[in-house]
Amino acid sequence: xxxxxxxxxxxxxNATLHPPASNNHLPPAHLPSAHPSRSARDSHQQKTTAxxxxxxxxxxxxxxxxxxxxxxxxxxxxxxxxxxLIKVKSANVSYSASGEEMTSTYTYxxxxxxxxxxxxxHIQPTEVQYQFKTDLRVPRVGTLLVGWGGNNGxxxxxxxxxxxxxxxxQDRTGxxxxxxxxxxxxxxxxxxxxxxxxxDVYVPFNKVLPMVNPNDIVVGGWDISxxxxxxxxxxxxxxxxxxxRQLTPHMEAMVPLPGLYYADFIAANQADRADNVLxxxxxxxHLDEIRRNIRDFKAANKLDTVVVLWTANTERFADIVPxxxxxxxxxxxxxxxxxxxxxxxTVYAVASILEGCAFINGSPQNTxxxxxxxxxxxxxxxxGGDDFKSGQTKMKSVLVDFLVxxxxxxxxxxxxxxxxxxxxxxxxxxxxxxSKEISKSNVVDDMVASNRVLYExxxxxxxxxxxxxxxxxxxxxxxxxxxxxxxxxxxxxxxALHNTCEDSLxxxxxxxxxxxxxxxxxxxxxxxADMERFETFHSVCSILSYLLKAPLVPxxxxxxxxxxxxxxxxxxxxxxxxxxxxxxxxxxxxxAFHSEACxxxxxx
Numbered sequence: 001x002x003x004x005x006x007x008x009x010x011x012x013x014n015a016t017l018h019p020p021a022s023n024n025h026l027p028p029a030h031l032p033s034a035h036p037s038r039s040a041r042d043s044h045q046q047k048t049t050a051x052x053x054x055x056x057x058x059x060x061x062x063x064x065x066x067x068x069x070x071x072x073x074x075x076x077x078x079x080x081x082x083x084x085l086i087k088v089k090s091a092n093v094s095y096s097a098s099g100e101e102m103t104s105t106y107t108y109x110x111x112x113x114x115x116x117x118x119x120x121x122h123i124q125p126t127e128v129q130y131q132f133k134t135d136l137r138v139p140r141v142g143t144l145l146v147g148w149g150g151n152n153g154x155x156x157x158x159x160x161x162x163x164x165x166x167x168x169x170q171d172r173t174g175x176x177x178x179x180x181x182x183x184x185x186x187x188x189x190x191x192x193x194x195x196x197x198x199x200d201v202y203v204p205f206n207k208v209l210p211m212v213n214p215n216d217i218v219v220g221g222w223d224i225s226x227x228x229x230x231x232x233x234x235x236x237x238x239x240x241x242x243x244x245r246q247l248t249p250h251m252e253a254m255v256p257l258p259g260l261y262y263a264d265f266i267a268a269n270q271a272d273r274a275d276n277v278l279x280x281x282x283x284x285x286h287l288d289e290i291r292r293n294i295r296d297f298k299a300a301n302k303l304d305t306v307v308v309l310w311t312a313n314t315e316r317f318a319d320i321v322p323x324x325x326x327x328x329x330x331x332x333x334x335x336x337x338x339x340x341x342x343x344x345x346t347v348y349a350v351a352s353i354l355e356g357c358a359f360i361n362g363s364p365q366n367t368x369x370x371x372x373x374x375x376x377x378x379x380x381x382x383x384g385g386d387d388f389k390s391g392q393t394k395m396k397s398v399l400v401d402f403l404v405x406x407x408x409x410x411x412x413x414x415x416x417x418x419x420x421x422x423x424x425x426x427x428x429x430x431x432x433x434x435s436k437e438i439s440k441s442n443v444v445d446d447m448v449a450s451n452r453v454l455y456e457x458x459x460x461x462x463x464x465x466x467x468x469x470x471x472x473x474x475x476x477x478x479x480x481x482x483x484x485x486x487x488x489x490x491x492x493x494x495x496a497l498h499n500t501c502e503d504s505l506x507x508x509x510x511x512x513x514x515x516x517x518x519x520x521x522x523x524x525x526x527x528x529a530d531m532e533r534f535e536t537f538h539s540v541c542s543i544l545s546y547l548l549k550a551p552l553v554p555x556x557x558x559x560x561x562x563x564x565x566x567x568x569x570x571x572x573x574x575x576x577x578x579x580x581x582x583x584x585x586x587x588x589x590x591x592a593f594h595s596e597a598c599x600x601x602x603x604x
Contacts (some may be wrong), residue, residue, distance in 0.1 A: 028184045053459060063549050080189065083207055092579035098426060100137050104579035106130045131265070132577045133534050135523035139304030142210045143515045144297060144357075146348050147312025148221025148256045149232040151421050151475055152362075152388075156508035157219050157254065158233055158247045162168035164215040169242035170240045176240070182509035184213060184546070185516045190571055191583060198589060208574045212519055214512045218301045222293070222348075223256035223312070230254075236421070238475050238504045257293050258285055260344035265315040265365075283338040283347060283520040290351035305522065308352040308359045310345050311388075311507075315365040318343045324371075328378055331371030343406045347371055353381045358518045360544070361385030361552075362511065368540075368552055376539040382518055384541040387549040388510050391501030392417060392479035394563065399483065399495070400444045401562040408493065411487040412462040415445065418470040419477035442550055477501040510547045517544060517570070524577060543570055 087095075092105040098155050113126045136547035145153045161167075162178035169176050180186035189202040211588070227235065229251035233244060261277040278286050298306050318341050320326060324334045325341060334342050335350065345367040352359035353376050362365040364387040368376075376383045392415060403410050444463065483495040521541055525534035537543075538554045545551035553559050560566055572582040 063094035076201050079195060079201045081201055081203050083203060086192075086203070086207060086578070088578050088580070090579050101133060102134065102136055102577070103131060103133045104577055106132060106576040106579055107200075108576075129529060130576070131527050131534070133525045133527075136210050137523075138210050138212055139519070140218075140302060141216070141305045141307070141515065142220065142297060142301055142303040142518050143509070143511075144184075144294060144306060144308045145219065145221035146259065146308070146310045147223055147347070149223035149225045149227055149229065150312060151238060151504040152237040152311040152507050152511065153221060153223070153256075154229050154236050154251075155238050155504040156233040156511045157229055158239060158243070158251065159508050160214055160217060160219060160512070161247060161250045162243065165246075167243065167246055169246060171240045171242070176243075180214060180509060180512065183214075183512050183514050184509075184567075184570075186509070188213060192575070192580075194589065206516075208380060209520065209577060212516050214516065217512070217515060218303060219380050220254075220297050220301075221256055222259040222290075224259040224261045224270070224274040224277050226255070228252055228255045236475060236504065238502070259312070260290075260347055262344050264340065265318075265343050265345075266313045270313060281338055281340055284336045287335055287347050287351050290348060291355055292355060294351060294355045305519055306355075306357045307518050307529055308348060309362055309511060309514060310360065310367065311362045311511060312345075314363045315343050315345055315367075316552050318346065318369060319364050320366075320369060325369040328369050328375035329371075331369065331375065334371075343367065349383065350375065353383070355381050356381055358382040358384070358522070358541070360514050360518060362388045362507075362548075364550060373540060373555075380536055380539060382521060382537075382539055382541040383552070384514065384518065384544040385548060385550070385552040388507045389547055389549040390506035390510055391477065391503070392481065392499060393549045395497065395499060396481070397443050397447075397561050397563040399497075400447050401564060403483070403485060404447045404451050404454065407454070410448075410461045410483055411486050412446070412464075412482075412484045414462075414464045414482045416466045416468075416480045417477060418468040418473065419475070419503060420469065420471040420473040421475045436498075446473075446559055446561050475503045475505075477503045478562075482604060483579075514544060514547055517547075543573060546570060 061379075088102075088104075094103050095101070096103075106129070108128045108130055110124050110126045110128075114122045116122065143154070147153055148157070159178070163180060165178075167178050185206050186204075188205045190205055190208055192201050192203050192208075195201050223232075224230070230248045233239060233247060233251060239247070255399070256276065258276050258278045261274045263271065278289055280286075294306060294308065296304070318325065321339075321341050323330055324339050325346070331342070331346070331350065335347065345361060345363070345364065345365060346369060349359040349361070349367055350371055353372070356379070358381060359376075359385070359581045366386070368383055368385050373383070391438055396413070396415070400413070444461065448460055477500070479497075479499040479501055481495075481497045481499075483497075485493040487493045516542060521537060521543065525536055527534045540552050540554045542551060542553040542557065545553070545560060546563065546569075551561065551566075553558055560569070568583070575582060
């Protein structure tokens with residue numbers, strides 16, 4: 001069904017993949033002082049040539065040659081492009097006269113399913129027409145990190161500086177160069193369509209719509225420790241010494257603002273770090289000071305947008321108390337009364353919302369209590385959470401999705417972790433561990449519930465999570481998992497994984513992505529035919545689920561943990577803003593058989 005006139009408008013018709021030129025120049029061999037005679041050398045060369053000839057004629061060599069040709073053919077079907085600008089040529093897309101806005105018309109297709117009394121399922125296709133308006137102007141963005149002096153805070157700050165300054169450094173394997181590997185927005189690509197030759201065309205994720213360059217993000221924040229960021233970086237022991245040396249002059253003057261310290265919410269073993277805290281126990285005064293900090297940071301750096309992100313210690317779960325944190329008004333009144341069940345993270349979140357700044361919770365506690373969600377909805381400000389998804393849980397959301405969709409039944413999942421950074425120290429306290437256990441354990445729920453062939457109603461795999469504090473391993477967390485699965489005819493399949501997670505090096509790109517995607521969402525609005533004006537998306541920014549262990553979703557919405565579905569949701573929303581259909585991977589232009597294109601009719 002492929003026709004050149006239907007080729008994707010994004011790629012030039014003559015786009016091809018140019019493999020890098022090979023370098024066949026080898027250093028000269030160091031010959032011994034007594035050189036062999038010419039006849040000996042000629043004899044050796046003849047033997048070598050014959051040997052090569054014989055090897056090249058073996059079946060293994062032929063198979064290897066065929067495999068290389070197949071790889072070359074595959075490469076010719078993939079074109080990577082890095083355009084400065086993407087413009088859509090379609091009746092469904094229009095641009096403002098100034099070029100500052102793009103409006104797309106998008107038909108959202110779904111299916112409605114009902115089951116009648118005789119157990120007959122009726123499926124009816126549905127469609128709703130949306131309009132999406134995207135502000136193409138990229139603002140000046142800053143982020144305020146709660147826990148700026150922790151491992152994540154110092155690592156993400158150092159990483160941005162290293163990339164901005166194009167730093168290189170030496171480790172024991174050689175020279176290293178700053179990059180944003182591990183970032184979805186900076187280090188992945190999206191397929192945009194096909195070119196005139198039928199080749200798939202991929203572009204960098206951050207070129208699909210205009211996005212903030214992470215090098216331009218201004219970073220600040222709070223911490224209960226008064227160490228400057230250079231000291232915090234050395235304490236974290238994440239970066240190589242040569243890189244630490246280069247970063248130190250850039251980070252010495254960065255000192256966190258005093259943070260909130262309510263001893264009841266984090267482990268007692270954190271008390272020795274708490275030398276930089278806001279005084280007193282008046283939570284309303286604390287809220288007012290945090291709001292002032294946000295305003296001052298925004299003004300001092302001439303920022304258009306600020307995203308506040310919690311990357312501090314895991315707190316215990318807050319009790320949901322009627323009259324305290326169940327509604328927006330009750331929560332604000334509880335802060336005024338300095339109620340015991342108002343956590344530090346909730347105070348930061350309330351301050352952010354009241355200042356019109358998005359708030360992201362990167363730890364597992366229930367920061368976003370019902371009253372906070374209602375406040376965000378009322379103020380039309382984005383919130384997201386909970387808990388960065390960087391290592392073991394990300395692997396789990398991939399593997400369980402694969403197993404269940406392959407018809408293999410996970411019966412038990414046993415997950416063990418040990419780590420030696422301050423996060424591990426804090427999690428050694430039972431209340432803080434419980435918060436983490438909850439966020440890690442729920443990750444398979446939707447995948448299990450989707451397959452009632454494998455699982456009865458209410459049935460669930462045994463799922464155990466263990467976390468231990470082992471100071472010697474530092475930030476290099478060890479994660480070990482055993483999956484016991486039921487297979488064909490009552491058989492058992494066991495999968496054991498060992499994952500060494502460089503904790504902060506995996507989490508820091510997620511922080512960058514969360515800031516970039518949250519800011520982008522603030523520039524996208526939508527409407528349907530029955531709406532008079534464009535609106536923002538729901539305040540609970542569930543599109544961020546790909547980056548978070550326990551995704552926060554609007555009330556009544558399904559929780560999706562399967563990683564590929566989460567990624568597809570982001571990708572297809574970006575495509576909708578361009579007026580493009582969702583990526584479906586059907587590949588009909590290659591799979592659909594056309595008999596007229598066949599020189600010889602098939603033999604039946």
